[in-house]
Amino acid sequence: MLYADFMSTALPPLPPHDERAPGLDLLQLGASGxxxxxxxxxxxxxxxxxxxxxxxxxEHGADGVTMEAVAAAAQVGKGTVFRRFGDRTGLLTALLDHSERKFQAAFLSGPPPLGPGAPPAERLRAFGHALLRRTVDELDLQLAAEAAPDRRFTVPARRVLHGHVALLLRQAVPHADSELLAHTLMAQLSPALVHHLVRQCRMPVERLEAHWSDLVARVTSCQGHHTPAPHPGSAAT
Amino acid sequence: MLYADFMSTALPPLPPHDERAPGLDLLQLGASGxxxxxxxxxxxxxxxxxxxxxxxxxEHGADGVTMEAVAAAAQVGKGTVFRRFGDRTGLLTALLDHSERKFQAAFLSGPPPLGPGAPPAERLRAFGHALLRRTVDELDLQLAAEAAPDRRFTVPARRVLHGHVALLLRQAVPHADSELLAHTLMAQLSPALVHHLVRQCRMPVERLEAHWSDLVARVTSCQGHHTPAPHPGSAAT
DNA sequence: TAACGATCCGGACCGAGGTCCGTTTAATTT
DNA sequence: AAATTAAACGGACCTCGGTCCGGATCGTTA
Structure with missing residues (x-):
C-alpha cells in the first residue's frame, strides 16, 4: 500500500475511544471512528x-453549535459529547467526515483525471479544482472545524491530502522537494485563505482555480532550479 | 507612497481605543496604537x-498568559486589559509589535538585499529568509498570537507583509497574478507551518530556506504559463 | 482653582469549553 | 439467569475569555 508510511507515526493513545485518535487509520477508509x-x-x-x-x-449556523446545546438537543449528557468526540473540533470534524471520505475515494480510486489513470500533473490540477470547490461549499463548517495551530498539520484528513499531493509531485517532478512543495500547494486551498479571498475580497472562484493551475504548471514544468536534494530519508512530513 | 492603497479599506471602527483597530495605520510606522x-x-x-x-x-510560557493573570500581575483590573488590547490576540500581538516594526523598517528602508536597491527577485529571497528566521525565533508567541480564521488575513501586520511581497512580485514577474502568488509565498512562512516542520518534523531551517529560494526561482524565472490576466482593477486583497 | 465632560478603571457577571467522578448499563462469563 | 467487569453516562464543577456599568480620574475650560 502506497500510503503505508503514514502508519509509522504512532502518538500516545488517548484514554477512551476518541474520534481524533491518530496513527491507526490515517488512511481512513474502513469506518475509522x-x-x-x-x-x-x-x-x-x-x-x-x-x-x-x-x-x-x-438552524443557527456554525457557532450555534454549542457543546451544551448539542448535548441537550440529543438528550444526552454533556460529558458524553466530549467522551465521544474529544472536543469541539472533533465534533465538527466528524460532521465533515462523510464528504471527506467521498473525496478521498474520488482521488484514490475514482475515475481520471482525479483518480489514477491520468498523468500526475493533470491529476494535480483536477485535485486542486475539486478540493477548492468542496472547500467553498462547506466553508462555514470548515472554518469552524479548524484545528489549533499545533494540530493543524497532524490531523489525519490533512495528512492524507498532503500525502497524496506529495505523491503526485514526486511523480511529476522527481528532483524537487515534494514534501515542502506539497505544503505550498495545499496552503492555496486552506479554508481560511479561501474564505478571505472569496468571501472578504469577493474574488471569483475561477480566479483561484486559474491560479492553482498556473501554480501547478510553474512547479511541474521548468523543473528544478536548485532542486535542493530533498534529504530522502530524513525528516518527512 | 506606494502602500497608500492599503488605506482604502475602512472597517467600522470599534468603540474605544483598540490596538487592533484597522484601516488607519496599516502602514504602522509612527506609533500606531x-x-x-x-x-x-x-x-x-x-x-x-x-x-x-x-x-x-x-516564566510560564505562552499559555501562562491569562488575561486575569496579566491583570493581576500588573495590579490592574481585568476590564482594563480588554479595554486596551481588545482581546487576548490583541495583547499577544502587541507583544510582537516591536520586532514587527523592526522588520518592517528593514525591508521598507533598510539596506539591500532586504531593503530597496537590490533586484526584486533577490529582495524576495532575502525577505523569506529573514522572516523565516524571525518566525522561528518567536515561534511560541507567534503561534499563541494567531488570529481567528476570519481575521487572519486582515490583520494589519499581515497585510503589510503581503503587500510588500505582492509589490516585489509585480516587479519581478509583471504578467502573473501577484496577489495570489503573494499568498502562496506567504503561506510558506506561516507560524503554524513552520512549527509543524521545524518542531514536529525536525526539519532543519536550512531546508525551509532552500525551499523558499527554489520557490522564488520557480515563480520569477519561467514566467507565466497561463498568466491568468490578473483582473487588475477587480478584487484586490 | 473649581467645575465639567470625556475617558478610563475595576471587578462582578456571564457563557462556553473542558474535566471529574460516582452511578448506570451493556456485553461476557459461569 | 446471575454475577462480573469494562465501558459509557451525566451533570456538577472549574477555568478562562469576554461584557457591562457604576464610580473614579484625567485634562480642559472658565
Missing part, C-alpha cells in the same frame, strides 16, 4: 449527537 | 500590562 467497535448505547448516542449537531448548524 | 494620544494613566497601565505579560510569558 465509526459505529463499529462501539457499544450499542454509545453508537446510538453518537448518531443522535451528530444528528443534533447537523440540525443545530442548519 | 502606542502610548501617544493616550491619557496619562492609560499609557502607564498599558506599559505595566505589557511588562507583566512579558514577564508571565518568560
Amino acid at each position: 465509526d459505529e463499529s467497535c462501539l457499544r450499542a448505547d454509545a453508537a446510538r448516542n453518537r448518531a443522535k449527537l451528530l444528528d443534533a449537531a447537523a440540525r443545530l448548524i442548519a | 502606542d502610548e501617544s494620544c493616550l491619557r496619562a494613566d492609560a499609557a502607564r497601565n498599558r506599559a505595566k500590562l505589557l511588562d507583566a505579560a512579558a514577564r508571565l510569558i518568560a
Whole structure:
C-alpha cells in the first residue's frame, strides 16, 4: 500500500475511544471512528449527537453549535459529547467526515483525471479544482472545524491530502522537494485563505482555480532550479 | 507612497481605543496604537500590562498568559486589559509589535538585499529568509498570537507583509497574478507551518530556506504559463 | 482653582469549553 | 439467569475569555 508510511507515526493513545485518535487509520477508509467497535448505547448516542449537531448548524449556523446545546438537543449528557468526540473540533470534524471520505475515494480510486489513470500533473490540477470547490461549499463548517495551530498539520484528513499531493509531485517532478512543495500547494486551498479571498475580497472562484493551475504548471514544468536534494530519508512530513 | 492603497479599506471602527483597530495605520510606522494620544494613566497601565505579560510569558510560557493573570500581575483590573488590547490576540500581538516594526523598517528602508536597491527577485529571497528566521525565533508567541480564521488575513501586520511581497512580485514577474502568488509565498512562512516542520518534523531551517529560494526561482524565472490576466482593477486583497 | 465632560478603571457577571467522578448499563462469563 | 467487569453516562464543577456599568480620574475650560 502506497500510503503505508503514514502508519509509522504512532502518538500516545488517548484514554477512551476518541474520534481524533491518530496513527491507526490515517488512511481512513474502513469506518475509522465509526459505529463499529462501539457499544450499542454509545453508537446510538453518537448518531443522535451528530444528528443534533447537523440540525443545530442548519438552524443557527456554525457557532450555534454549542457543546451544551448539542448535548441537550440529543438528550444526552454533556460529558458524553466530549467522551465521544474529544472536543469541539472533533465534533465538527466528524460532521465533515462523510464528504471527506467521498473525496478521498474520488482521488484514490475514482475515475481520471482525479483518480489514477491520468498523468500526475493533470491529476494535480483536477485535485486542486475539486478540493477548492468542496472547500467553498462547506466553508462555514470548515472554518469552524479548524484545528489549533499545533494540530493543524497532524490531523489525519490533512495528512492524507498532503500525502497524496506529495505523491503526485514526486511523480511529476522527481528532483524537487515534494514534501515542502506539497505544503505550498495545499496552503492555496486552506479554508481560511479561501474564505478571505472569496468571501472578504469577493474574488471569483475561477480566479483561484486559474491560479492553482498556473501554480501547478510553474512547479511541474521548468523543473528544478536548485532542486535542493530533498534529504530522502530524513525528516518527512 | 506606494502602500497608500492599503488605506482604502475602512472597517467600522470599534468603540474605544483598540490596538487592533484597522484601516488607519496599516502602514504602522509612527506609533500606531502606542502610548501617544493616550491619557496619562492609560499609557502607564498599558506599559505595566505589557511588562507583566512579558514577564508571565518568560516564566510560564505562552499559555501562562491569562488575561486575569496579566491583570493581576500588573495590579490592574481585568476590564482594563480588554479595554486596551481588545482581546487576548490583541495583547499577544502587541507583544510582537516591536520586532514587527523592526522588520518592517528593514525591508521598507533598510539596506539591500532586504531593503530597496537590490533586484526584486533577490529582495524576495532575502525577505523569506529573514522572516523565516524571525518566525522561528518567536515561534511560541507567534503561534499563541494567531488570529481567528476570519481575521487572519486582515490583520494589519499581515497585510503589510503581503503587500510588500505582492509589490516585489509585480516587479519581478509583471504578467502573473501577484496577489495570489503573494499568498502562496506567504503561506510558506506561516507560524503554524513552520512549527509543524521545524518542531514536529525536525526539519532543519536550512531546508525551509532552500525551499523558499527554489520557490522564488520557480515563480520569477519561467514566467507565466497561463498568466491568468490578473483582473487588475477587480478584487484586490 | 473649581467645575465639567470625556475617558478610563475595576471587578462582578456571564457563557462556553473542558474535566471529574460516582452511578448506570451493556456485553461476557459461569 | 446471575454475577462480573469494562465501558459509557451525566451533570456538577472549574477555568478562562469576554461584557457591562457604576464610580473614579484625567485634562480642559472658565
